[in-house]
Amino acid sequence: MSTLVRRRTDWTGITFAVVLTLVIVLPLLVVGTWAFTNVWRYPSLIPQEFGLRFWNQTLARADVWSSISMSLTLAVTVTVLSAVICLPAAYAFARMEFPGRSILFFSFLAGHAFPKFGLLVAIAGIFLQLNLIGTFWGVVLIQLVGTLLFMIWIPVAAFQAVDRRMEEAARDVGATPMRVFWSITLPQAGPTIAAAILLSFVGTFYETEGAWLIGAPQVRTLPVLMISFINNQPVIQYGAVLSVLLWVPSFIALMFARKVVNSGSFARGFGG
Amino acid sequence: MSVLNIKDVSKIFPGGTRAVDTFSLDVADGELVCLLGPSGSGKSTLLRMVGGFETPTSGQMTIDGDDITHVPPERRPTGMVFQSHALWTHMNVFKNLAFGLKLRKVAPAEIKRRVEAVLELVGLGGYGTRAVTQLSGGQQQRVALARSLVLEPKILLLDEPFASLDQHLRERLREEVRDIQQRLKITTLFVTHGQDEALSMADRIVVMRDGKTEQIDRPDIVYREPRTPFVAGFIGTMNLIEGTVANGVFSKAGYSTPVPVADGPATQAIRPEALELTLATDNAQGKVHRVTDFGTHGLVDLELLDSTRIKAMVSHPGLFQPGQGVALAPKAIAAYRDDILIHRGALTPEIAARRETIDA
Ligand SMILES: Nc1ncnc2c1ncn2[C@@H]1O[C@H](COP(=O)(O)OP(=O)(O)O)[C@@H](O)[C@H]1O
Ligand SMILES: [Mg+2]
Numbered sequence: 001m002s003t004l005v006r007r008r009t010d011w012t013g014i015t016f017a018v019v020l021t022l023v024i025v026l027p028l029l030v031v032g033t034w035a036f037t038n039v040w041r042y043p044s045l046i047p048q049e050f051g052l053r054f055w056n057q058t059l060a061r062a063d064v065w066s067s068i069s070m071s072l073t074l075a076v077t078v079t080v081l082s083a084v085i086c087l088p089a090a091y092a093f094a095r096m097e098f099p100g101r102s103i104l105f106f107s108f109l110a111g112h113a114f115p116k117f118g119l120l121v122a123i124a125g126i127f128l129q130l131n132l133i134g135t136f137w138g139v140v141l142i143q144l145v146g147t148l149l150f151m152i153w154i155p156v157a158a159f160q161a162v163d164r165r166m167e168e169a170a171r172d173v174g175a176t177p178m179r180v181f182w183s184i185t186l187p188q189a190g191p192t193i194a195a196a197i198l199l200s201f202v203g204t205f206y207e208t209e210g211a212w213l214i215g216a217p218q219v220r221t222l223p224v225l226m227i228s229f230i231n232n233q234p235v236i237q238y239g240a241v242l243s244v245l246l247w248v249p250s251f252i253a254l255m256f257a258r259k260v261v262n263s264g265s266f267a268r269g270f271g272g
Numbered sequence: 273m274s275v276l277n278i279k280d281v282s283k284i285f286p287g288g289t290r291a292v293d294t295f296s297l298d299v300a301d302g303e304l305v306c307l308l309g310p311s312g313s314g315k316s317t318l319l320r321m322v323g324g325f326e327t328p329t330s331g332q333m334t335i336d337g338d339d340i341t342h343v344p345p346e347r348r349p350t351g352m353v354f355q356s357h358a359l360w361t362h363m364n365v366f367k368n369l370a371f372g373l374k375l376r377k378v379a380p381a382e383i384k385r386r387v388e389a390v391l392e393l394v395g396l397g398g399y400g401t402r403a404v405t406q407l408s409g410g411q412q413q414r415v416a417l418a419r420s421l422v423l424e425p426k427i428l429l430l431d432e433p434f435a436s437l438d439q440h441l442r443e444r445l446r447e448e449v450r451d452i453q454q455r456l457k458i459t460t461l462f463v464t465h466g467q468d469e470a471l472s473m474a475d476r477i478v479v480m481r482d483g484k485t486e487q488i489d490r491p492d493i494v495y496r497e498p499r500t501p502f503v504a505g506f507i508g509t510m511n512l513i514e515g516t517v518a519n520g521v522f523s524k525a526g527y528s529t530p531v532p533v534a535d536g537p538a539t540q541a542i543r544p545e546a547l548e549l550t551l552a553t554d555n556a557q558g559k560v561h562r563v564t565d566f567g568t569h570g571l572v573d574l575e576l577l578d579s580t581r582i583k584a585m586v587s588h589p590g591l592f593q594p595g596q597g598v599a600l601a602p603k604a605i606a607a608y609r610d611d612i613l614i615h616r617g618a619l620t621p622e623i624a625a626r627r628e629t630i631d632a
Contacts, residue, residue, distance in 0.1 A: 165358035168325055169416075171345040172352045173372030173423060183371070187362045 028247075034240035054237035063225060064242070071222040074136070074211070075204040075249075078143045082200055085144075086151035087193065091181060093152065094159035105156075108148045120213050127214055134218040142210040147200040154196035158189035195257065202253045206246065222246060274336055274349070274426035274459045275301050276322065281331030283317050283483075291317040293483035294331070299427075302457040304450070306470035309480030310506070315463040316431055318480075322461060323352045323429050335426055351420030352429040355436065357412040359404045365391070365415055366400035372423045390422040393452060410441045417449065421456070428453070428460040434469070446473055467507045471495060479503045497616060501608045504541040511547065511582040513540045522607065525578035527557045527600055531607050533615045539608045544571065547584040548601040549592070556597025558582070565589045574598060 033047065034040070035054070040047035058064055092098070093105055123142060124133065132138030162185050170180045186193070208223045216224065226242040276299040283292040292314040299305050307315040320326045322333060324345030333341050340348055359368050369387040378386070391397050394414040404412065413433055420428060430449070434442040450473045453460050464470050470477045471491045479486040479494065479502075487499045498504035505512055515524030517538045522531040524540070531538065549572060561581070562573040570589020575581055584600070586592065607615040 163356070163358060165354045165356050166360055168323075168345070169352070169354060169358040169419070170360070170371070171325075172323060172350070173419065174346045174375040175371075176346055179375070184360055188360075190362070 031240050031243050034236050035244040037237060037240075054235070054241050058238055058241040063220065064222075067220045067222045067225040068245070070220060071205055074139060074143065074219075074221060075201050077140055078147060078204045079197060079201045081140065082144055082147040082151045083197060086148065087155055087186075088181075090152050090155035091159050091185065093156045105152075108152050112149050117209055120210055124213050133214060134216070136215075136219055139211050139215040139219050139221075142214045143204045143207050146207060146210060147204060150196050150199045150203065154199070155189065155193050158192035158196075159185060161192075162188040198253050198256060202249050205249050275299060276427050276459060276461070277334045278318075278322070279332045279334075281318070281321060281328045281333060283314070283321060283326060284329045291483050292321070292328075295480075295483065295485060297478060297485070297488065299459055299461060301459055303475045304453055304460040304462060304473060306474035306477045307461065307463045307480055308467060308470040308477050308506070309465065309486075311465055313480040314483035315465070315480055317483075319352075319429050319431050319461060319463050322427065323350050324348045325352075349426035350429055351423055351425030351427070353413070353416050353420055353431065353433045355432045357416040359412055359416055359419070361404050363404070364400065365396070365402050365404060365407070368404060368415060369400075369419050369422050372419070376423075386422055390418045393421065394418045395448070409437050410445060413437065413445060414448075417452075421452070421458075426459065428458050429463075430460065431463045432465065435465075442469070449473070471507070477507075479506060498541070498606070499613050500611050501539050501541060502611070504606065504608070509544050509583060511540075511542045511544065513542070513576075513580060513582065514538075515540060517607075525557075525576040525580065527576050529600075529602055529605065531605065531615055533607055533609070536609060538614065541606045541608065542582075542602045543604070544583040544585040546602060546604040547582070548603060549574075549584050549586055549598045550601065551591070552597050552599035555599060557600050558598050560592050560594050560596045560598060562594055563589050563592050572598075 036050050036052065037047040038051035038053045039049040093101065120142070123145075127133050127138050127142075132141065166184055166188065167180050170184045171177070175183060205221075206223055208221075208227065211219065211221045212224045212227070215221070220228075222242065223246065226239055226246065229242060230239040276297075278295060278297045280294045280296055281292060282290065282294050284290050295314075295318060297305070307318060309315050317326055321328050324340070324343060328341060331341070332339060335349055360371070363371065366387055369390065370383045373383045373386060387400065388397070391399060394417055396411060396414055396418070399407070399411070399415075404415065407415065417430075417433070433449075434445050437445065446469060462470075462473060471494075474491050476488060477491050477494045478488045481502055487494055487503045489497075489499075494503065495507055498507060498510075501512055504510045513524050513527070515522050515527075515538060516536065517523075517531055517533055518535050520530055520532055521528050522538060522540050523529075529540070531540065558574040558576045560572055561575050564571045564573075570586045570592075572584045572586055572589070572592050573581060574584060592598070604618045605616075606613060
């Protein structure tokens with residue numbers, strides 16, 4: 001006779017965790033290991049020699065540094081431009097009724113609903129006519145299109161969650177509509193919009209196809225350089241070092257996201 | 273010195289709802305007028321038009337003679353307190369109050385002085401650094417009131433500011449707001465759907481129904497002399513009995529009482545406190561259904577012979593038991609026909625004497 005309730009083993013949860021580990025953590029671990037390996041020959045399970053040799057070699061290359069600065073400049077430029085264009089547009093979507101509103105709104109989704117590469121090739125054709133191929137602004141333009149979805153859809157939800165009475169109260173004490181947007185609506189929607197901006201920054205930083213198709217060979221971002229390393233170099237470590245470098249923005253983004261989520265302001269941003 | 277004039281204002285929403293219908297009202301300087309009416313009667317819409325958040329479809333509004341009908345809210349001399357306080361949660365109490373002053377380019381030292389003074393006024397001295405979300409509901413409403421007051425508006429607008437608070441707190445804040453309003457002598461328009469709130473605060477009450485005015489009067493007059501059955505039923509407890517008048521006598525089931533009006537259908541209105549009950553066995557006009565003892569007085573629920581339910585206030589509830597027969601002796605009645613008052617009167621001894629003969 002036993003009244004003891006045995007906790008059922010949560011096989012779904014365990015399977016899920018294991019698969020996640022295999023798919024995400026393991027490759028990261030392998031790549032991370034490779035980056036700090038001097039010698040690793042088959043069939044040994046662990047490297048014969050650890051070291052920073054390839055870091056020194058990689059970081060000594062001028063093309064690595066120029067691609068890092070190119071990637072940063074691109075990501076910042078695209079994110080700022082995207083914010084300037086998309087945030088007011090998102091506000092208009094959230095607060096105003098105008099003809100063609102829904103069609104326009106869903107058109108941002110359309111860009112992501114079809115195979116991206118085909119679309120890119122078509123755009124590349126147009127850019128060729130416009131002499132934008134191989135230029136910095138050509139890449140900015142193509143990546144800007146890529147950020148539209150995040151930078152419109154997420155802020156629209158954030159703006160819609162802002163209490164209209166708060167905005168009216170600000171009008172009531174003397175704020176113009178513009179001032180209400182900057183002093184009330186934007187800060188209220190702030191955490192969620194920060195998340196959108198972060199997503200667009202990281203997304204732009206990692207974006208490869210557009211940057212390669214439009215920018216190559218003049219404009220070389222870090223991911224594009226990494227691909228050419230992997231394709232052209234027999235040495236795995238170069239690619240591994242670069243990919244570890246590429247983790248940095250991800251970690252910063254994750255840390256920021258954690259802070260925002262923990263503070264509860266993220267939920268507040270969604271009207272929670 | 274600020275007066276508000278509303279002249280023939282209507283608001284028809286795009287969907288076709290006529291929320292406010294040719295509404296006119298003059299609010300005198302320093303007066304507190306309550307807009308009272310059931311939910312959906314257009315009170316908020318009217319208030320929001322005065323505040324500038326809705327544009328009237330037709331009509332005109334002036335403050336001290338200046339036409340404000342099409343002035344945007346940020347340039348109106350009005351201050352609005354919302355039901356949901358609508359405080360800016362990303363600013364602390366001080367910043368909430370200072371925002372409007374900053375927009376007016378008031379010097380920082382002066383802002384500090386005025387914010388602190390108004391916080392004292394609403395009983396929240398020293399709360400400046402608090403986060404808005406840390407305050408209780410009552411404190412949040414006080415801050416919302418202070419946010420409007422600190423700008424010294426000509427007209428103060430309040431839209432059911434206490435609706436989300438509990439009864440006890442509501443009563444206290446009601447008194448505080450009334451005190452502050454009288455101290456500052458600020459012209460005020462107050463929206464509520466609670467009749468006790470209107471009765472206890474207002475200089476005048478506007479009873480609204482379907483966007484129209486039913487009655488505009490002092491609270492005591494609205495209470496004692498409601499002009500329509502709607503007002504009679506909405507303010508306080510009122511027995512409304514539908515019956516017919518024949519030969520100057522109103523009757524309904526076994527109940528009858530003299531009413532000097534022409535023959536025809538009529539609605540009789542009697543306050544519970546104006547209805548005297550006596551135990552009766554033979555000529556009972558009604559039957560006691562339930563007795564509630566409130567300590568200071570009792571309330572008897574009774575049924576007329578055709579099961580119409582009415583209420584009577586009695587000073588000795590112990591005298592009545594459910595099931596007992598009672599006779600009804602109204603001391604003051606009003607009669608309405610087609611929504612219009614056709615008779616009001618205390619029953620004089622002479623009429624009362626006539627009643628004896630009817631009863632017999
Ligand atoms: N923005 C709006 N659009 C359409 N109809 C509205 C709007 N605001 C209010 N109404 C309608 O107008 C009527 C009056 O509403 P309201 O002024 O809020 O009444 P109250 O404040 O007395 O409850 C209601 O029928 C309501 O549905
Ligand atoms: Mg309302």
